[in-house]
Amino acid sequence: MKRTTIRWVICMLTTLPIAALAQTQPDTETAAPSTSSGGLFGGSKNFRTWSIGVNGGVLVPSVFAGGSNDFSKWQLNYGYGAYVKWQLLHFMSLRADYVGGKLKADNSRELGNGEAPNSPYSSFETSLKWSGSLNAVFNLATINWLHKKSMAQLYVSLGGGLAGYSPEITTAGGITTEYKPSGVIKEFYVPIGAGVKFKLSESLNLDLGYTMHYLDGDNLDGYNKAPSKDKYAYGYAGLEFPLGSKAKPQLAWHNPPAVMYDDLVAQRDQLRLELDAEKENNAKLAASVAKLQADSDDDGVSDLFDKCPGTAKGDKVDGSGCPLPKPDTVKPVQVIITDEDRRLVRDAIANLEFATGKSDIKPSSYPSLDKVADLLKRKNLSLKLAGHTDNVGSNNNNMILSKQRAESVKSYLTGKGVNPSRIEATGYGETQPIATNKTAAGRQQNRRVEFTIY
Template structure:
């Protein structure tokens, strides 16, 4: 029978070992948190930010009663147990919202006697009338499982139920008293040390962000029959500790406790915040689109139907059917057109055009005309309108860049000059704009000076 009990206790030890060591192994495999985690508020620690956003360490102190019996029943060596004081403390490390490791310390007094008669009218067949054991210390490592952390009904939990199991070592000193009143120490030479398995349950209430009320009950199953000073093998002694205490969470006050973390509620809040932010962004985009649509409608408006936008129409309310120039002003009607007179282009006219070519500058790699070129272009526009001349614009580039890109750039620059002159009242039908890219250089492209000469727009009046 003794060998069977020893084998049974070995199995219990292995179960305790697995329950305490496996949570540590799972913790070691948990991915580390990233540095991009958002700032935490006391009401929420995020869903996927990792445990560093929470308070995970706590200490507890408690007091209560010790009895040499447990709720699961079983035989006892004395017929009537007595209630005595007990006290304890613990340090807890919350690994996950539902799992923690807790190191417990418990001490106190245990008493019982044979004053209660059993069913047959007899007390247990014991040579002792009573015992008193001083539980000097007991230390255990426990895995604590929260059973009601995730709450689908309420965002904030006020209470949670937990269970615990582990293994530890107790040191105690029993004294026994005979029916004649003689009291002796069971082990005069010192303290008895025995392995035990604690199994407990409790209810915890959240009083504030840093303080919890802890109500619990733990049964301690000893690997021996020495607790009451009466070794009646093969039975094993056991005792229970019922307590009430306070638990204090350690760490920054800005962080919530991990054990109260309700992941579904926090995830809902985060999704709701994201939805609201997305709605704000969509509303802003709708407003921008409305402004853009209004601008396009304004740009397309042509009240007099002459083909020139109201924004650029210098002669609004043009009669229907009248032909207009680029600024929206009517062209001379056929019956009022004067007989065409041969126009003589003077040397001064050519000099004015050469000056416009020499002063013409564009933004680097673009078709935007620099303001320094406007004055000479204005004189060319006045000349064309005054003498009713025609103008050919030929855009050219150097050989830097792709051929296709240079061809587009030369065409755009010629068109840019045409648009400027039309904006000054020149009849667009009098201007021809062509781009030749890098196909017609007038100097070598091997030098900076030569490339500068090749980047040009030529004016030809006739």
């Protein structure tokens, strides 16, 4: 028994690579986004998980692996079945199976696989009224890294159930009797199966399978020869119908590596688009920086903001790129103010007269002022004019009058060609008297415009 079991396991393992290659076809079409197939971590809500199946085939009182039989020659008989399946994961489901049919065998083969020479019976026939089992089904070859669309899958199953049957046994003399006249025998059994399933469409699968049933008793053939355990096998072909919306794929055919691959490709493409966008933005930024840094005349101001392009090299510029005024490099000529110059100014002061209460210069003062104008132009001198009044009148009026008289002198001199920037005119009103304002002579002295050359 052990050697037979080992041979069966080795045979199953060696067929796995062939089944894996045979079950798939290359996906030449564009892969659908992972959302249409439920996604890698989207749960089972996006798939069809329930299905029903019907099948028909043959029943034999023998199995591929598991010991000897009580009769030397088993016979093929019809069998039928149905199931309801709940797909828990893409590789695992729970399946409730029902199987019925007939089992037959005899001892017509002298050197068969049983103990025919010592058996008092020539044949048996058992009606398998019903059998129900709950099985865990594992898809062995659904996952495939090379292809995305599975067309076939190899699976194995293991479970437990209860069978109800009625044997009839025939003696060597040809007498047939019921093994248990009082009713149906009920025994626990362990089903172990394997099969291959083909996906015909999203709504139909073709199921080919073989299940070995190991009974917890020796009553199936009506010949109780303990401690042997009876067994039978069911080979079938059937159709499976997925339940639910046709818009959803079947979870049993879900290929996580393919979905993972599609998701990774989508993420790669998205990252590539984002990277290309970043490269484009970086290129624009680099162009903007290059434009900002461009300085054709090398004056330290970008061409973008340079209002005076083409500045000569070495010229100092302001913030707009325009040259700053160059300092006067001509050494100033030292001007010597002589006593004669001071006398001329004193004469102008002494001869300066205004109309009473006004800033109008009397014509008698013009010759002296002309000499002062000539002096200022000739020696490029500067002049400070300070206007003063007596205390007759209000302080405010006196301040205004003193300022106006100083400005009148400045206007006269600039009219003679003196640079206005060289003359400063200020009024002090009655604030700086040089004599008493109590006498007419003192008030006359206080009504003056002082000249200061420098």
